[in-house]
Amino acid sequence: MFLKIGRLQYILLGLISSGFILFGKDFITLWVGKEYIEAYNIALWIMIPLTVPLIQSTGVSIMQAKNMHQFRSIVYFIIAILNLVLSIIFVKKVGAIGCAIATGISFILGQIIVMNIYYKVSVGLDIVKFWKNIIKMSIPMGIVMIFGYILNYYLIEINYLNFLIKIGLYAISYGILLWFMGLNNYEKSQVYIWKK
Structure with missing residues (x-):
């Protein structure tokens, strides 16, 4: 499913x-x-990393059914803190797009890397097969x-x-x-x- x-x-x-x-x-x-036109780059930094958790949204329902969604809440809290810290740093260096870059990096680390490892190791989903299908x-x-x-x-x-x-x-x-x-x-x- x-x-x-x-x-x-x-x-x-x-x-x-x-x-x-x-x-x-x-x-x-x-x-x-x-x-x-700068909105284009800002949108890309947010849109592309966000695509992954959107195509894996069924995983949230599976975690809820197995009463394992607490981990996701902790990851999202850490993402929010990381996003805030990186936004402050990047805005000073590159301006408005810094917030988008910070959000993109936070999404990649938390919602993609960490959550996919959790889906594989703890939830028991075949993430390798999933990504082979997506790549194909x-x-x-x-x-x-x-x-x-x-x-x-x-x-x-x-x-x-x-x-x-x-x-x-x-x-x-x-x-x-x-x-x-x-x-x-x-x-x-x-x-x-x-x-x-």
Whole structure:
């Protein structure tokens, strides 16, 4: 169940994350203007590390069912303290993005590294198998991201038409490539059910 739901969540979150990496600057420029382009880097530092706990959210329910969620609360408390300390240090050195970097580092250390070790050692989840599946699904995503970079290369001008063309073509390409290279039979069957 942990793997099955995680894969389904990764299908959607992979599209959102990779799409923002490619077209996030255009989105921010069109939405609030070029003067706020720094928000792109800030968003990346928060969005990418946060993707992992989101695709592993079933693990929280499993820990609650096994009455093992106290450890997660302690880890989150330590993440908050670490985030605060690092934010103070980094803001003085690099400005506003320092808070985002601190948050990203805290998420990586706590929510990704520590929690995955805990899932493996104490909860008994097959984390190695989980990550093998995620890496395998990431291959078609990586290929389609190359196509996204090509779109950015040829559609340079930032306007709503180009933006819609790029995200439309990217989403279609993402779906096609993932269908043939990333989805298993169960995931494909869910698409057939949805079509009905």
